[in-house]
Amino acid sequence: MQAFLKSGKIAGNGDKKAGTSSGKPPKTKRAVPWVEKYRPKTVDEVVEQNEAVSVLQQCISGANFPNLLFYGPPGTGKTSTILAAARQLFGDIYRDRILELNASDERGIQIIRDKVKTFAQLTASGTRPDGKPCPPYKIIILDEADSMTHSAQAALRRTMEKESKTTRFCLICNYVSRIIDPLTSRCTKFRFKPLKLERISERLEFICKEENVKFDEESLKALVDTSGGDMRRAITCLQSCAKLRGSDDLIKIEDVYEVTGVVPSKWLDQFVAVCKKGDYDGLSNFLNTMMYEAYSGLQMLEQLNEIVVHSDLFNDKQKGFIGAKLGLVGYRLQDGGSEYLQLLDIGCTLMSAFKLI
Amino acid sequence: MSLWADKHRPKDLLKVDYHKEQAENLKKLTQQGDFPHLLVYGPVGAGKKTRVMCLLKELYGPGVERLRMEQMTFTTPSNKKVEIMTVNSNYHIEVNPADVGIYDRIVIMDLIKTVAQSQQLDVNTQREFKVIVLTDVDELSKDAQHALRRTMEKYIGNCRLILCANSTSRVTAAIRSRCLSIRVPAPTNEEIISILQSTCKKEGLNLPTELALKIAEKSDRNLRKALLICEACKVEQYPFNINQEIPLPDWHVFINDMAKEIVKEQSIQKIATVRTNLYELIIHGIPNQLIFKTLLDELLKNCDVELKSKVVEHAAFYEHRMQHGNKHIFHFEAFIARFMCLYKKFIEDVTSGF
């Protein structure tokens, strides 16, 4: 909550300054989506992720900066945190002091050897051009490091050790298991957890106030619930709802469901009902119709899982039987399997489960 | 002369024939320039492309309709040249990165950077960003999708992406988290009927409702397909006749015949003949998921519930496998062989019961 209040104040001040700033001409306002507009500008603004934030705060107030490894699911603030920290550490010259390489940059061994090494070898002075002190090192941010090949990661090891005087590394990834051990052991690791729903809710309320959006509690809750702890997704959906409705109308819960792609419960109820009847043709017809509605198969599985787990239609044995298949089918779907066939498979499993007592 | 499906394609968001509320919402969404990247998804022929083009027109005016085809060349790190066709206007560029297979990452990387770094040609458009339309993003390799992640955020000021896909399951969570998803369901049969009739009216023809219904039912709720069938019917005979035959597409008949053969006889020789049939289908570019589904539907017509669910289980297994290899035929054959086994056993059990 504290960070949240603080962030409100800072953002407010920043805005006013931009409008009335005396020196520079007011920058033409770029229309950027809210996710970018509300990207934390200082590490204090980052919601949750306390361990990483407090370490970075210490660095900003002068402590030594370790090599970092941030990992965690999408939209939890990994990229934002390190960028905000860099901006606070280096002020105006932060662009010269960081090298940001992400999955869209060529990051083969050769690049690691040349580009990263060259950058690492540049000396960094302890003062800014305007005389203010700043930390005497540079930061190399390897965002989305999980898509680097193992040989490229291996090539990084030496550089990391050799240039440790003048260069710090920050590796960011979704899956820490794809980073080779010698690298993880050289870094201080921080797991970015999915954000708590209350925190997301607070942040959204703050944005609503800034943007003059009217939301009732129920819809906002629905929005937060479907975000799954992904702040970016929550903000994007919030903006979409707000824009779709125009500025005067209240946002309704149906809008939220449509924007977030939640499958309406009548589809799921119907799905379970045809399976219960044990009617294969009914199932196949139902799925054909559902495919035309373009609901996401994965989303459908997620919701089905909720239903199965909490339902008293099934006993534990049946639940286990269905659960095993749900996992398999979910994996196959993400891996390129056809939605129709995979959902058909889970449907047949449900049919068999109903017969299993 | 262009096809009806192209000739009568609505060009204005507010003139689309169905999902009107969505169209209005899209219009509202784009009125200010701060909308996020979009992920437009829906089944084939549901009208995704039409809506995207209308949206672009809404953003930039009629200038976006002046399209050029251009070939772009990209160079891989190993100095291989990759060429890809693009369709572009002064304001947007459309590519299907899956066209270049495993090199899709290079295309994505270079394309977005190039576009983001070039200035908008016409400063009067009031838009400081260009649009990149990527089609079939569900076909993108994981590598390419990863390459999109940070790039999408970094250049969002200069370039917006509109991603089109048939299903979102194959789009990674990281990409979905960066986009506003817009679902475009297929039109209903009633909607298709009314569009068929209004199209015929525009062509100065009279289409009886019965025939329109028949066409709609044969179209798999694919509007484009419905219009094509309708146009073909007109060529066949006009004035229309409500008893007019609407033939199944050739490939469909072909798969049905193949299924009948498989059900008739389960043997090594049969697999060999089926193999040539499968090659035929693959050569003609029938999408493998479509082959799989059609074949399965046809085969299952001869099974009881228990067998059906067993066969489905194997179908789901082999179809998923197929997405990984690049020799699709192996997986088709494996599935067919499996089906033959199951079916033979089933028939034996049934007959031995007497």
Ligand SMILES: Nc1ncnc2c1ncn2[C@@H]1O[C@H](COP(=O)(O)OP(=O)(O)OP(=O)(O)O)[C@@H](O)[C@H]1O
């Ligand atoms: N902890 C957070 N506090 C405040 N805002 C956040 C936080 N996490 C995410 N956001 C919002 O989400 C957006 C995306 O966050 P960010 O780019 O840092 O995610 P990420 O963790 O790098 O995700 P990915 O793994 O997909 O790259 C930010 O612009 C910001 O608006």
Ligand SMILES: [Mg+2]
């Ligand atoms: Mg990131």
